Amino acid sequence: GHHCWGYGEENGPSDWYKDYSLANGDRQSPIDIQSEQTVYNSSLKPIWVSYDACTSLSICNNGHSVMVEYEDCDDKTVIRGGPLEFPYRLKQFHFHWGGKDSRGSEHTVNGKSYPGELHLVHWNAAKYKSFDEAASAPDGLAVLGVFLETGEKHSVLHRLTDALYMVRFKETKAQFKDFNPSGLLPDCLDYWTYRGSLTTPPLHESVTWLMLKEPLYLSEKQMEKFRTLFFSGEEEGLRTRMMDNFRPPQPLKGRTVEASFR
Numbered sequence: 001g002h003h004c005w006g007y008g009e010e011n012g013p014s015d016w017y018k019d020y021s022l023a024n025g026d027r028q029s030p031i032d033i034q035s036e037q038t039v040y041n042s043s044l045k046p047i048w049v050s051y052d053a054c055t056s057l058s059i060c061n062n063g064h065s066v067m068v069e070y071e072d073c074d075d076k077t078v079i080r081g082g083p084l085e086f087p088y089r090l091k092q093f094h095f096h097w098g099g100k101d102s103r104g105s106e107h108t109v110n111g112k113s114y115p116g117e118l119h120l121v122h123w124n125a126a127k128y129k130s131f132d133e134a135a136s137a138p139d140g141l142a143v144l145g146v147f148l149e150t151g152e153k154h155s156v157l158h159r160l161t162d163a164l165y166m167v168r169f170k171e172t173k174a175q176f177k178d179f180n181p182s183g184l185l186p187d188c189l190d191y192w193t194y195r196g197s198l199t200t201p202p203l204h205e206s207v208t209w210l211m212l213k214e215p216l217y218l219s220e221k222q223m224e225k226f227r228t229l230f231f232s233g234e235e236e237g238l239r240t241r242m243m244d245n246f247r248p249p250q251p252l253k254g255r256t257v258e259a260s261f262r
């Protein structure tokens with residue numbers, strides 16, 4: 001439409017249904033994970049992350065988040081196991097965060113929001129020819145989600161937070177090579193899993209979500225660096241800080257959330 005979706009007063013999550021009818025669908029994300037209602041499934045396999053041969057290409061500000069993109073022309077960077085029947089190929093990772101630490105994550109746990117959330121986005125290259133084709137298929141995508149929690153400085157993440165000054169404005173991009181995102185994962189890979197959607201338009205219901213129970217800890221200074229980014233382009237007069245780029249929890253609509261742990 002004449003104005004693009006975003007997180008503002010006029011184009012935010014509560015307005016998205018006007019242009020994207022899936023907004024009120026039956027498997028929308030994020031959700032509030034009510035831990036007492038989750039079902040332990042002992043047949044769920046461990047998550048197996050193979051990122052060692054990854055080829056990161058660039059870091060970019062797409063006007064909604066900051067994203068690191070990967071070369072996805074072969075199966076050198078995949079996630080396997082969990083509830084997944086196929087290997088899923090890493091395409092990109094990005095973040096969602098708040099204007100202050102009391103908010104920022106998309107998923108919540110028993111009503112608790114975290115200061116932010118990391119999404120590692122993968123696609124089913126065994127069944128589909130491209131990310132775009134997979135993105136609208138019910139088993140097309142797998143997103144590994146990690147809550148951000150303030151604490152000690154995160155040394156692997158530090159390379160990324162130190163690069164954010166290069167992508168302050170919308171549509172800016174910079175080289176970002178040899179970044180292995182397995183360094184962002186906590187030691188414990190216990191997870192919750194459920195069938196959901198993209199959390200941004202077009203809100204395709206194509207995502208198997210894998211939400212880790214353990215957060216990634218980063219320092220307050222590192223959190224603040226995310227809040228120095230802008231939604232707007234450098235040429236735009238009004239500079240709006242990139243923060244609160246999260247969709248609130250959506251109705252569960254009868255879905256079951258499974259847990260890989262007791």
Ligand SMILES: Cc1ccn(O)c(=O)c1
Nearest residue numbers: 119121135143198199200
């Ligand atoms: C593909 C995609 C796009 C946006 N977001 O937030 C996601 O988590 C995944």
Ligand SMILES: [Zn+2]
Nearest residue numbers: 094096119199
């Ligand atoms: Zn996301």
